[in-house]
Amino acid sequence: MAMGAANAAAPAPAEDTAAQIMRHAGNGRMIVLGEYHGTAETPQLVADLVERYSRDNASVRLALELPMSENVALARYLRSNGDLDARQALRRSPFWFVQDDQHDGRRSRDMLDLIEAIRSLRAQGRDVGVAGYDVETGSSTDNEVRDAAMATHLRQQFNALPHGARMLVLTGNVHAMRAPPADAPPEMQQRTMASYLLDLSLYSVRLEALRGHFWACLQPCRALPLIERAPRVAEASSGENRPYDLWVFLPELSVGTLTDL
Known part of the structure; x- marks a missing residue:
């Protein structure tokens, strides 16, 4: 018996969040990640996903919830050596200088x-x-008009991808919804960004956490606590009117280092 126990296979290590997303998303070419804004952990997770997906010469493009007008500066930064001057040039636009209750x-x-x-x-x-x-920023106060415009921009960028390339889209968790939940209040019963893109092999992921804080603008903008949960595994859904294809749960979220507060 002792010999059998010694030869028994060790338990498999717990699958990390990036691995969970990659396993469930499969061959999906547009993976939409619905986040809580302003955390330290989500950008790290996204960087990890881009690194893993881009191995073996695979093409990956990351789409961020930044104005289209930032794309010239982003392209310039990618061509730079990443030094202090390049970083300062990247964040020279008014977008990066929002303060106080507008952050x-x-x-x-x-x-x-x-x-x-x-x-x-x-x-x-x-x-x-x-x-x-x-x-x-400030060009539209109508959420549905904004979501439709963002979806149009993403579709254009997706259609311009190299053959077989994958796009990761980081966005607020409402924008990432395939459809609003049936019990959503009337103000949320409207088309979301992701709902316009369901024909593009879209896979929507809700980035949750078991505990911690995130940044939200609820008069005023401030750090808010998450509802604490017991440990749980990723939850996939295939219902026709599902808001997301997958829910994943990071161990914890914390408020990141916000610029110019």
Whole structure:
């Protein structure tokens, strides 16, 4: 018996969040990641996904919830050496200088580190890129109009991908919904960004956590706690009106280092 116990296979290590997403998403070419804005952990997870997906000469493009007008600066940064001057040039636009109660969490040093991670992978020879797809800040107060415009921009970028390339889209968790939940309040019963893109092999992932804090703009913008949960595994869904294809649960989220607060 002792010999049998000694030869028994060791339990498999727990699958990390990136591995869970990759296993469930399979061959999906547009993976939409619905996040809580303003955390430290989500940009790290996305950088990890881009690194893993881009191995073996695979093409990967990262789409961020930044205005389209940032794309010239993003492209310039990817061609730079990533030094302090290049980083300062990247965040020279008004988008990066929102302060106080207007700060919605999309502008953080963690997001800048994510962009740097893409630049570093590209410098190593990986076929990766990053671009924004949002409307200009303040150009529309109608959420449905904004979601439709963001979907149009993403469709254009997706159609321009190299053959077989994969696109990772980081966005707010409402934008990532395939459809609003049946019990959503009336103000949320509208078309979301992801709902316009379901024909593009889209796979929608809700990024949750077991505990921690995130940044939200609820009069005023501030750190808010998550509901604490017991440990759980990823939850896949295939219902016709499902809001997401997959829910994953990071161990914890914390508020990132927001810029110019």
